[in-house]
Amino acid sequence: MSDYKKYQCSICGHIYDEAEGDPDTGVMPGTLWEDIPADWRCPECGAEKSAYDLIV
């Protein structure tokens, strides 16, 4: 049972899943959204972190 959340980029639709992380951009699996550096960008479209919304 995990409490990992998913966030979606409002610019391109990319989904960040905390369980999977984004190893290509140096974000390890299990990294919580708030622990991703503020200057991290959407790996698909370059949008800022603030462009992401929590998927509920």
Add this chain to the structure above:
Amino acid sequence: MQIVIIGSGVAGVSFAERYRALSPDDEITVVTREHDGYYSRPLLSRGFTKADIEQSIILKPFDKLRENNINVLCGVEVTAINRVDKSIAINSSWSPRFPTDCDTSAVPDSRQKKALQYDKLIIAQGSAAFIPPPFRPYEKLFFCLNSLVDLKALRKFRQDFLNKNQRPSWAIVGGGLIGCEVASDLAVAGDDVTLFHAMDRLMERQLVAEDSALLLKVLQDSGVKVLLNQAVKEIVKEDGMVCVRTEITAEFDGLLVACGFKPRTELAELAGLEIGRGIKVNQQMQTSDESIFALGDVAELPNGKLYAFILPIRNQALWLAEFLAGQKQDSWTPPVFTTKAKVHGFEAAHPYNV
């Protein structure tokens, strides 16, 4: 099966990656005129306030796609689509002006044309900047901002002024999304900017009147001189300055034309595909040739729409990859999406009309 994709923007790259993941055995080749990798087009509008933009805009170097078993032929122009023998003609020496670190060894003789066979061809060439007819004789006098190559040219032009401790004065023609974004970014970067718009309010296609008024105020507050109802009649060069003639004549160091986009339909048209404003596709993104598909803002759907925003384009690309890999049978339906102008300090109060 040999899948060939023309174009390395969000449509071509998203398709290639998803198809690769779903169909490990097919060969995938991306053919692109770009040199620098897959980059973020939305970030082009922030090209003057971000010092490291020329590097940070690159989201995926082409080698990263190659590591993923996707062939990439970069710095290459496609000169023809031959539908009879299902091949495209490519020419890798089209642009010697731009030095490249691209691996051209995949093209045996880089000075010569080469044909590349396909079983399925995906046209994802995107759009060029639309240049209104009155401006076309003066192409040497103005800039556009439609690609990273364009941005680098603008930044170099600007840097030459900064190196002399000067600030260039800019005229931007077109108060749509891109024109407003670039005007904002140049002004915030410290330059003197005048924005000419032919209509009576900014971004009239996407914004309600109230938000257009707010946008006007935000731009003015950041130092942009906004001139509405300005039909540009002529541009001329005098004493190293570019003159823009409307009712009055004004002089600028640099002129940027941002009057919308023109889908790159020329290749498809030469090949005899059905063309409207874009390349006509059915609900499966298939052109009038059953082996050829089109994606992104070059594709015109049966409802006459061309989708020019990242979200629906990426959605189309992922959908088509799944469809061609046999994972989807239905048809593509546009997702709900919105946009947001990247104008410093501007938040629209109402939804955008997309």
